[in-house]
Amino acid sequence: MIPVKSRRIGFFGTPLPLLKGLLFTLSRLFTKPVTYQYPEQKRQPADRWRGLHRLKTTDAGQLKCVACGLCEAVCPANVITVEAKETPDGRRFPNRFVVEVTRCIFCGYCQEACPKDAIELTTNYEFCGYTREEFHMTRDVLARN
Amino acid sequence: MLDFVIESVIKVVVVFAVLMLFVAYTTWIERKVLGRIQVRHGPNRVGPFGLLQPIADGLKGFFKEDIIPSNTDRLLYALAPALSIIPALLVVAVIPFGDQFTLFGRTITMRITDINVGLLYILGLAGLGEYGVMLGGWASNNRYGLLGSLRTAAQMISYELALGITLISVIMVSGSLSLVEIVEAQAGLWNVFKPILWVPFILYIICGLAEINRTPFDMPEAESELACGFNIEYSSMKFAMFFMAEYAHAISLAALITCLFLGGWNLPFVATPGFLKLPVFLAKVFALVFFFVWERGTFPRLRYDQIMRFGWKVLMPIALANIVVVGLYYTVIA
Ligand code: SF4
Ligand code: SF4
Numbered sequence: 001m002i003p004v005k006s007r008r009i010g011f012f013g014t015p016l017p018l019l020k021g022l023l024f025t026l027s028r029l030f031t032k033p034v035t036y037q038y039p040e041q042k043r044q045p046a047d048r049w050r051g052l053h054r055l056k057t058t059d060a061g062q063l064k065c066v067a068c069g070l071c072e073a074v075c076p077a078n079v080i081t082v083e084a085k086e087t088p089d090g091r092r093f094p095n096r097f098v099v100e101v102t103r104c105i106f107c108g109y110c111q112e113a114c115p116k117d118a119i120e121l122t123t124n125y126e127f128c129g130y131t132r133e134e135f136h137m138t139r140d141v142l143a144r145n
Numbered sequence: 146m147l148d149f150v151i152e153s154v155i156k157v158v159v160v161f162a163v164l165m166l167f168v169a170y171t172t173w174i175e176r177k178v179l180g181r182i183q184v185r186h187g188p189n190r191v192g193p194f195g196l197l198q199p200i201a202d203g204l205k206g207f208f209k210e211d212i213i214p215s216n217t218d219r220l221l222y223a224l225a226p227a228l229s230i231i232p233a234l235l236v237v238a239v240i241p242f243g244d245q246f247t248l249f250g251r252t253i254t255m256r257i258t259d260i261n262v263g264l265l266y267i268l269g270l271a272g273l274g275e276y277g278v279m280l281g282g283w284a285s286n287n288r289y290g291l292l293g294s295l296r297t298a299a300q301m302i303s304y305e306l307a308l309g310i311t312l313i314s315v316i317m318v319s320g321s322l323s324l325v326e327i328v329e330a331q332a333g334l335w336n337v338f339k340p341i342l343w344v345p346f347i348l349y350i351i352c353g354l355a356e357i358n359r360t361p362f363d364m365p366e367a368e369s370e371l372a373c374g375f376n377i378e379y380s381s382m383k384f385a386m387f388f389m390a391e392y393a394h395a396i397s398l399a400a401l402i403t404c405l406f407l408g409g410w411n412l413p414f415v416a417t418p419g420f421l422k423l424p425v426f427l428a429k430v431f432a433l434v435f436f437f438v439w440e441r442g443t444f445p446r447l448r449y450d451q452i453m454r455f456g457w458k459v460l461m462p463i464a465l466a467n468i469v470v471v472g473l474y475y476t477v478i479a
Pocket of ligand 1: 071080099105
């Protein structure tokens with residue numbers, strides 16, 4: 001066994017820090033707990049908090065996204081899938097738009113890359129589910145978010 | 146004869162029920178106080194202030210699967226939780242928690258029994274109590290469990306010696322082994338306030354903490370190294386029984402310290418009116434229980450070799466010197 005050298009603080013010096021520690025914890029006892037009581041009391045995230053994505057819509061209620069695929073290309077985690085389609089009048093829209101949020105790293109690059117300002121990360125951090133599929137957020141889910 | 150039996154049975158049942166209630170709520174106190182020390186809330190979901198939490202925990206314990214791992218020593222595995230809780234409960238039999246009162250023309254003493262070798266009985270039980278922990282770790286055929294119980298054995302032997310030796314000075318001063326007489330001798334002046342006797346008081350608290358395996362001496366179940374130690378393979382009510390034993394030990398230790406040093410049911414310096422005796426006793430016990438929780442929230446766990454060194458090189462010499470000094474003082478000077 002390797003003997004461990006201890007710093008000697010003397011026989012009577014030993015109890016003093018112990019008492020100090022006791023006093024400190026006692027003073028903690030009378031402070032207000034800092035815990036957020038989650039379901040009732042929610043933490044307000046910062047404005048720039050990056051949470052669940054939203055597909056923005058115009059005032060007319062149409063998706064701003066033109067399915068250019070830039071977000072899909074820039075996404076470092078490769079979690080966005082866009083499938084384009086055209087309306088009869090020649091307007092492009094995402095027929096399918098899926099973000100697998102379980103693998104998303106919430107970097108916000110998709111938001112940066114979008115030329116149409118059509119996607120953004122909201123401050124919503126409350127999404128959960130029982131299956132993996134529930135986290136494959138589709139176009140309509142993201143538009144409603 | 147018959148009425149003695151009936152009275153004893155009723156007392157045993159009442160004391161057992163109350164003790165179990167205290168044990169349950171000691172877990173609540175522990176979680177709440179530790180929480181507040183760590184600037185958290187502690188349990189606050191079940192009932193107001195989380196007061197129903199112990200009951201919910203108990204119910205949960207009953208509904209959990211009782212797992213018996215293969216290759217265990219089945220008999221000892223099942224026996225160990227009981228072995229650890231029974232001595233803790235038996236200690237309470239000799240604790241006097243109040244004087245006496247008259248009910249239906251009978252004088253009822255507030256203790257289950259008063260044997261004249263009460264302290265020896267308690268020392269014996271204290272030795273017995275560790276077998277539960279030791280056998281539990283050994284029987285579950287798990288390395289962590291075995292290590293935990295080995296440490297328990299070593300720690301127990303080291304600290305029990307100092308514990309017993311410390312008690313001698315109290316016995317010398319009170320001149321009795323009966324807890325009732327020790328308490329009665331403290332009417333007016335508690336033992337802690339008598340000259341020198343604060344030394345055995347502090348020694349006894351330290352050794353007692355080691356004896357009941359509480360932080361900073363919770364070697365047997367060092368979570369960070371042994372992943373819970375001796376009780377690692379236990380589940381359901383067997384696990385809960387280990388925990389009940391731990392808290393029952395804490396309460397009986399608190400009651401013992403109260404009787405030996407803090408004057409039992411006596412108020413300091415003044416005579417205690419009869420109806421106040423039980424509340425005074427309980428208040429002291431819970432103050433000590435609070436201290437046990439408080440120090441747990443403060444002190445880190447000692448390293449194994451530090452515990453051993455502290456026990457043999459510091460506590461033992463002080464305890465031995467304490468006997469000599471107390472003996473000399475009370476025979477020569479007082
Ligand atoms: S936040 Fe980053 S990882 Fe998530 S979808 Fe957008 S680009 Fe991909
Ligand atoms: S969200 Fe923006 S970047 Fe992504 S496909 Fe639609 S328009 Fe292009």
